[in-house]
Structure formats: structure tokens, C-alpha cells
Amino acid sequence: MAAHVLRLRAALLIGALRGERRVRTLVTLALVVAITVVVCSAVLSLDDAPIAVARTVIVLGSGALLLGFLVGPVLVGATDQLDPRRFAVFGVDERQMPWILALASFVSVPSAAVVSVQVSVCIVAIRLGAPWPLAVLMTALAVLSTLLASRIGMAVNALLLPERRSRELTAIFALALIVIAFPVAVFLASLKWDGEVPAAVAALTGTVGLTPLAAPSWFVFAVATDDAGAWISGVIAVATAVFLWVLWSWLVRRLLTTTERPLASRERTGLGWFGLLPSNAFGAIAARSLVYWLRDRRYIMNLIVVPVAGALTVLPLLVAGVPLEVAALVPVPVMALFFGWLPHNDVAYDSTALWTHVASGVRGIPDRLGRLVPVLLVAVPVLAIAVPLTLLWIDDWRLLLPLTGLAASLLFSALGFSSIVSALAPYAVSRPGDSPFQQPQRPTSRGVYGPAAAFLGALIVSIPTGWLLALTIAEGSAYAPATFWAGLATGLGVAAIGVGIGGRVFERGGERLMEFVETA
Numbered sequence: 001m002a003a004h005v006l007r008l009r010a011a012l013l014i015g016a017l018r019g020e021r022r023v024r025t026l027v028t029l030a031l032v033v034a035i036t037v038v039v040c041s042a043v044l045s046l047d048d049a050p051i052a053v054a055r056t057v058i059v060l061g062s063g064a065l066l067l068g069f070l071v072g073p074v075l076v077g078a079t080d081q082l083d084p085r086r087f088a089v090f091g092v093d094e095r096q097m098p099w100i101l102a103l104a105s106f107v108s109v110p111s112a113a114v115v116s117v118q119v120s121v122c123i124v125a126i127r128l129g130a131p132w133p134l135a136v137l138m139t140a141l142a143v144l145s146t147l148l149a150s151r152i153g154m155a156v157n158a159l160l161l162p163e164r165r166s167r168e169l170t171a172i173f174a175l176a177l178i179v180i181a182f183p184v185a186v187f188l189a190s191l192k193w194d195g196e197v198p199a200a201v202a203a204l205t206g207t208v209g210l211t212p213l214a215a216p217s218w219f220v221f222a223v224a225t226d227d228a229g230a231w232i233s234g235v236i237a238v239a240t241a242v243f244l245w246v247l248w249s250w251l252v253r254r255l256l257t258t259t260e261r262p263l264a265s266r267e268r269t270g271l272g273w274f275g276l277l278p279s280n281a282f283g284a285i286a287a288r289s290l291v292y293w294l295r296d297r298r299y300i301m302n303l304i305v306v307p308v309a310g311a312l313t314v315l316p317l318l319v320a321g322v323p324l325e326v327a328a329l330v331p332v333p334v335m336a337l338f339f340g341w342l343p344h345n346d347v348a349y350d351s352t353a354l355w356t357h358v359a360s361g362v363r364g365i366p367d368r369l370g371r372l373v374p375v376l377l378v379a380v381p382v383l384a385i386a387v388p389l390t391l392l393w394i395d396d397w398r399l400l401l402p403l404t405g406l407a408a409s410l411l412f413s414a415l416g417f418s419s420i421v422s423a424l425a426p427y428a429v430s431r432p433g434d435s436p437f438q439q440p441q442r443p444t445s446r447g448v449y450g451p452a453a454a455f456l457g458a459l460i461v462s463i464p465t466g467w468l469l470a471l472t473i474a475e476g477s478a479y480a481p482a483t484f485w486a487g488l489a490t491g492l493g494v495a496a497i498g499v500g501i502g503g504r505v506f507e508r509g510g511e512r513l514m515e516f517v518e519t520a
Contacts, residue, residue, distance in 0.1 A: 029109060036113040043120040047127040052197045054128060055221040056205045058121050063213035065114070066146050073153035083158060084255040094256055098249040105147050118143050121217060129224040138216035138234075141241050145216070148244040155251040203401055203480045209233060212240035281362045285370025289346075293374035298349060302342050303378055310335035310386070325394045329403065332386050333466075336407040337458055339379035340414025344454040346371050347513055348426040358510040364503025368419045372499075375415065383407050398477040402469040405487025409465040412491025414458035416498025423506040425450030426516055461494055462487070 043061075046054040082101055105111055122139040126132050197205070209218025215237035222230035277283035293299040310331035317327035347354060357367055387404055391397050427450065468483035506513070 032109055032113060036116050040116050040120040043117065043124060047124045051128050051221065051225060052202070054124060055218075056197050056201055058124070059205050059209045059214045059217045059221070062121070062142060062217040063208045063211070065117070066142075066149055066213050069110075069114070069146050070149040070153045073150065073157050083154075084252045085158070087256070094253050097256065098245075098252045101252065102144075102148065102151065102245075102248065105151055110150070111147055114146050115143055118146075122220075125217075125220040125224060128221070130220040131223060134223055135220050138220050138237060141237050142216040145212075145237075145241050145244055148241070148248050152244065152248055152251060155248070155255060158255065201397070203398070203477050207401065207481055207484070210236060212236060212243075215240060281360075281366035282370045285357070285362070285367055286373040289371050290374050290377070292349070293378075296349075299374075306335055306338045306342070307382060307386075309338065325396065328390055328394045329399070332383065332390055332403055332407050333410055335386060336379070336383055336411040337414055337455070339375055339382070340411045340458060341418060341451070341455055342375055343371055343415065344418035344421045344451055345426055346418075347422045348428060348516070354513060358514055364423075364506040365499055366503075367506055368423075368499045368502045371422075372415055372419070379411055383411070398480060399469075399472060401480040402472045402483035402487075405484035406462065406465050406469050407487070408484075409462040409487035409491040410458055412495040413461050413498075414454060416491075416495040416502075417454040417457040419495075419498040419502035420505060421450040421454045421502075423502050423509060423513070425453075426513070427451075458494075461490055465490055 043058065046057060049057075082104055084097055084101060087097065106115075118139045121142075122135045125135045205218075208214050209222075210233055215233045219230055219233040219237055222233055274284065274287040277287045293303070313330050313334050314327050317330060318324065350357075387400070387407065390403065391400055465483060465487040468479050468486055472479045472483055
């Protein structure tokens with residue numbers, strides 16, 4: 001069976017050079033070969049560079065390579081010529097197909113390019129002092145992990161996105177590219193290394209090197225420099241390869257044994273966000289929230305005001321004599337806090353449409369999570385652009401991780417508190433179609449304390465992250481990774497707790513909320 005699949009793979013490669021598209025195929029092949037030669041030459045030239053510079057370039061490049069092979073098939077909608085479902089009719093052995101298809105994935109032009117680049121990395125690592133057995137082993141793990149990531153990306157694309165590509169999905173992918181590409185472009189455009197790695201880049205490299213994205217590359221250089229913590233990245237590299245293999249094996253079995261229900265033409269088009277998101281309570285609520293946030297002027301006004309308010313905070317600080325380096329750091333946390341604070345009264349904005357949630361018996365957690373999707377789709381790209389612009393303005397890239405950590409803490413913490421407050425203490429707002437600036441009165445004052453509680457709660461739990469940011473500014477980048485991880489952990493932890501509590505409050509207070517929206 002393995003020999004048959006390999007022959008089939010080779011036949012498909014040769015067949016691509018025939019037919020009407022052979023010119024396009026040859027041009028693409030030549031382009032890939034040229035890019036691979038340039039990249040390999042650039043990597044091999046690093047053996048004369050300082051080991052810190054070589055490690056930084058290779059670790060960040062390896063992480064980007066694996067990430068690209070994972071999300072690339074989903075972004076471009078690549079069709080897998082060796083989709084496991086094509087072999088289901090032949091009665092193949094489900095236990096053998098994962099390794100057979102993984103072996104066949106080596107017979108391709110992108111795979112050859114990956115092998116060439118990783119071999120070049122191995123050569124550089126050996127020349128810089130890494131033991132060759134460990135360098136070869138980590139190179140093999142890196143190649144295997146990258147190719148498995150590609151196969152997993154294609155399998156996920158086949159399972160989750162069949163016949164559901166739309167302009168909404170294209171918009172999400174465009175946002176993802178903005179989030180990744182814009183900060184990287186601004187960051188790299190501002191670098192002036194002069195043979196030394198900037199502190200911010202070194203901190204970022206250390207963080208990426210201890211993730212599954214680039215653990216093999218970090219390990220070989222850690223061994224070359226006698227780093228005592230090298231074994232941690234080695235364990236991560238092995239665990240990543242094992243996890244990817246288990247996930248790939250499960251996906252193959254799922255594809256071989258699952259038959260998707262064919263969608264009618266009316267189900268494929270015209271549903272917008274509802275056709276794109278999952279067919280469950282979370283997906284329905286997220287889709288409805290996205291429609292509201294993108295069309296209702298009350299929501300749109302809130303989204304417009306937040307970036308403007310964040311930018312305007314700099315002016316009074318400068319007038320008061322605050323140094324530019326400090327004042328410029330204020331807008332990003334302010335925007336993150338207000339973005340997370342926006343959903344604190346989303347139940348009231350639903351007005352009488354809230355009955356659909358209550359009548360359908362939807363659980364609290366899907367309701368709370370679905371309402372956060374529009375805010376995240378707007379807040380993350382805006383903050384991803386604001387952070388590098390801020391650091392470019394003050395020319396202090398060692399604050400990249402700390403500022404990102406503080407923004408994450410404020411954003412997610414505020415979302416968590418808002419999830420509780422919106423179900424516990426809503427207050428009256430303008431009805432659909434009314435002016436966004438109209439504020440009706442309501443005979444109870446309980447709603448007065450809700451917005452303040454969400455706002456102050458996010459500030460209080462983010463104090464430790466802000467203190468670490470201040471230490472980074474005062475004493476150097478040694479606290480940068482700790483600030484990032486502390487902010488991310490704080491934000492996600494508070495968000496998870498807030499969604500859980502808010503969901504419970506929503507389930508228990510359905511009648512109370514219905515009474516509120518009918519009388520407000």
C-alpha cells in the first residue's frame with residue numbers, strides 16, 4: 001500500500017507538468033526553487049555571524065515556517081491531492097494510512113524546500129558548536145513537525161470549511177494577516193542591529209524558542225552555548241512531534257469514517273455569518289452579534305469612539321508636562337480597557353430580541369462567549385497595529401512584550417467582568433433605531449454600579465502586570481517575558497471566570513432580564 005501511494009504521488013507530480021497549466025506549473029516551480037536557494041544561501045551565511053544573531057534569525061524563521069505550513073492551507077483553501085477520504089472506498093487499513101500519507105507528503109516540492117532549509121540550519125548549528133547527533137535529530141523533528149502541521153492544516157480545512165468560504169471568511173483571514181504582518185513589518189523596518197541583537201528581539205526569540213513553533217531550533221543553539229535549560233526546549237520539541245502525530249492519526253481516522261451531509265445550494269449561500277460559524281448556540285449568538293455590531297449605529301459609534309478616545313489621552317498628558325516616552329504608552333492600555341468594557345451592557349442593547357435567547361433555553365456560557373466575538377474581531381487588529389506604532393514612535397522595542405501583556409490583561413479582564421455585569425446589572429439604553437446619544441431614564445439605580453464595577457475590576461486585577469511593566473521601563477528588559485505571561489494569564493483567567501459566572505447569572509435571571517428589556 002505504501003509503495004502504491006508513493007507511486008501515485010510521483011505520478012501526480014509528473015502529471016502537473018503536462019496539460020494546459022504546465023507553463024504556470026513550471027513558472028511556480030522555478031520560483032519556489034529560486035526562493036529556496038536564496039533562503040538556504042542566507043542561512044548558510046550565518047555561520048560567520050555571532051551565535052546570538054544566528055540563533056535569533058533561525059529561531060524566528062523556523063517558527064514562522066511551521067506556522068505558515070499550519071495555517072497556509074486554510075488561508076488559501078488548498079485541496080489535498082492525497083485526501084484520506086479518497087482512499088475510503090478501497091477498504092484501506094485505518095491504522096496504516098496515517099504513516100503512509102505522512103511518508104507520501106515528503107514527495108512534493110514544498111517538502112523538498114523545507115528539507116533543504118532545515119538541512120542548512122543543521123549545518124550552521126554544527127559549525128557553531130552543536131553536537132551533530134543532536135543537530136540531526138532536532139532537524140528530523142523539525143521537518144516532521146512542519147510537514148505534519150501542513151497535513152493537519154489541510155485536514156482541518158477539509159473538515160471545517162467545506163463549501164463555506166465567503167466574504168466573511170475572507171475578512172477574518174485578512175484580519176489575521178493584519179495582526180501578524182503589520183507589527184512584524186513595522187518592527188523589522190525599525191531595527192538597527194549593528195551586529196548585536198536588540199533586547200526586545202532577544203526576549204521575543206527566547207519566548208518563541210520555548211514554544212512548539214521553534215523548540216528544535218532553540219534546542220540546538222542552547223546546546224551549542226551550554227545553556228542549562230536546553231533540555232526544556234528538547235522536551236517541548238519531542239512532545240510537539242508526538243502531539244502532531246496523534247492529532248494527524250485522529251484526523252485521518254475521522255476523515256476515513258465520517259461522511260459529511262451534502263449541503264443544498266440554499267444552505268451554502270446567503271447566510272453570511274450564520275453560514276460561516278458553527279451550527280450551535282455559540283455560533284448562532286456570535287453571528288447575530290456580528291450582524292448587530294456591524295450594522296447597528298449604536299454599536300458602531302462605540303467602536304469608533306474607543307480609538308479616538310485612546311489617542312486623545314496623549315494631549316492632556318503632554319500639556320501637563322509628562323514626558324513623551326511615558327505619555328505615548330497610555331493610549332494602548334486605555335483602548336484595551338475600553339474595548340473590553342464595551343459589552344458590559346449588551347443585554348440591554350438586545351432590547352426585546354432577548355426573548356429568543358430565553359425561549360430557546362440557550363445555556364449561559366455560549367451566550368456570554370458569543371457576545372464577545374465581535375469585540376475581539378475589532379479589538380485585536382486595532383491593538384496589533386497600535387502597539388508597534390507606539391513603540392516605533394518612542395523607539396523603545398524592549399517594551400514589545402510588556403505592553404502587549406498589559407493590553408491583554410486589561411482587554412480580557414474587562415471582557416470577563418463585562419460578561420458578569422451585563423447579565424447582573426443592565427441599565428436602560430437607546431432603543432434600536434434611536435440616536436446613539438439618547439439616554440433614557442429608568443426608575444432603578446442598580447445599573448449605575450455595573451459599569452464602574454467592570455471598569456475598576458479590570459484595573460485592579462491588572463495592577464501586577466502594570467507594576468512589572470514599570471519595572472521593565474526602570475530596570476531593563478529582564479522583566480519583559482514575565483510581564484507578558486503575567487498579563488496574558490491574568491486576562492485569560494479573569495475572562496474564563498467571568499464567562500462562567502456570567503453564564504450562571506444569565507441562566508438564573510432569564511425572567512428578570514426579560515422583564516427589564518420590556519420595561520426599559
